[in-house]
Amino acid sequence: GAGVSQSPSNKVTEKGKDVELRCDPISGHTALYWYRQRLGQGLEFLIYFQGNSAPDKSGLPSDRFSAERTGESVSTLTIQRTQQEDSAVYLCASSLAGGPWRATGELFFGEGSRLTVL
Amino acid sequence: QKEVEQNSGPLSVPEGAIASLNCTYSDRGSQSFFWYRQYSGKSPELIMFIYSNGDKEDGRFTVQLNKASQYVSLLIRDSQPSDSATYLCAVIGGGTSYGKLTFGQGTILTVHP
Numbered sequence: 353g354a355g356v357s358q359s360p361s362n363k364v365t366e367k368g369k370d371v372e373l374r375c376d377p378i379s380g381h382t383a384l385y386w387y388r389q390r391l392g393q394g395l396e397f398l399i400y401f402q403g404n405s406a407p408d409k410s411g412l413p414s415d416r417f418s419a420e421r422t423g424e425s426v427s428t429l430t431i432q433r434t435q436q437e438d439s440a441v442y443l444c445a446s447s448l449a450g451g452p453w454r455a456t457g458e459l460f461f462g463e464g465s466r467l468t469v470l
Numbered sequence: 471q472k473e474v475e476q477n478s479g480p481l482s483v484p485e486g487a488i489a490s491l492n493c494t495y496s497d498r499g500s501q502s503f504f505w506y507r508q509y510s511g512k513s514p515e516l517i518m519f520i521y522s523n524g525d526k527e528d529g530r531f532t533v534q535l536n537k538a539s540q541y542v543s544l545l546i547r548d549s550q551p552s553d554s555a556t557y558l559c560a561v562i563g564g565g566t567s568y569g570k571l572t573f574g575q576g577t578i579l580t581v582h583p
Contacts, residue, residue, distance in 0.1 A: 383569060385571070393575075394478075394558070394573070394574070394576045395514070395576070397572070400570050402570070408570060443513060449569045453502060453521070456502075456562060457504045457516075457571050458504070458516045459514070459516070459571060461513035461514055461515070462513065463513060464513060
């Protein structure tokens, strides 16, 4: 498809289980972001991938969270030993990159993965 | 101090009025500035961007940038109920994370008939 694709769209899990969320960015987009958005709250930055540079992991809230990206394509966000406070919508976004211009700042978001931890 | 700050609101304006949304940023090296709109239950979408000091207009929307004062604002003229959403300010800074976009917490706007 032409847009950012995320899966699963909904995930219900039990506390303590591991979950994996997937993001398939727009082809050719070198920048990829993961955000968390709790109900009624703003976007919480998690991690930023840009090309072959080392990812910016400064937003990951704990070592239970990790993310990988294969080249400039698919990314997975893994949450180990899930807790109830992990319940949120996890948004992935991608953009072209090449400088501080519109193309870099125009993020295309997926529909999100809604995670519910019971 | 947060990198990008916005008043969380909610900001309530009557239909037809001008809605003014403000944003300040801490990094003087920031180079480009964006406004996103997020409807409830939806993902954010880009509505305006600006690089240079001054004003930029697109339809009912005007974005104003003042780099000396480190603020960027969004004005919505003739506000409509359909403008009710959360507005997110975002900045590409001059820091070490190349091209990284940083968002503020967003301002909730309600336009009432």
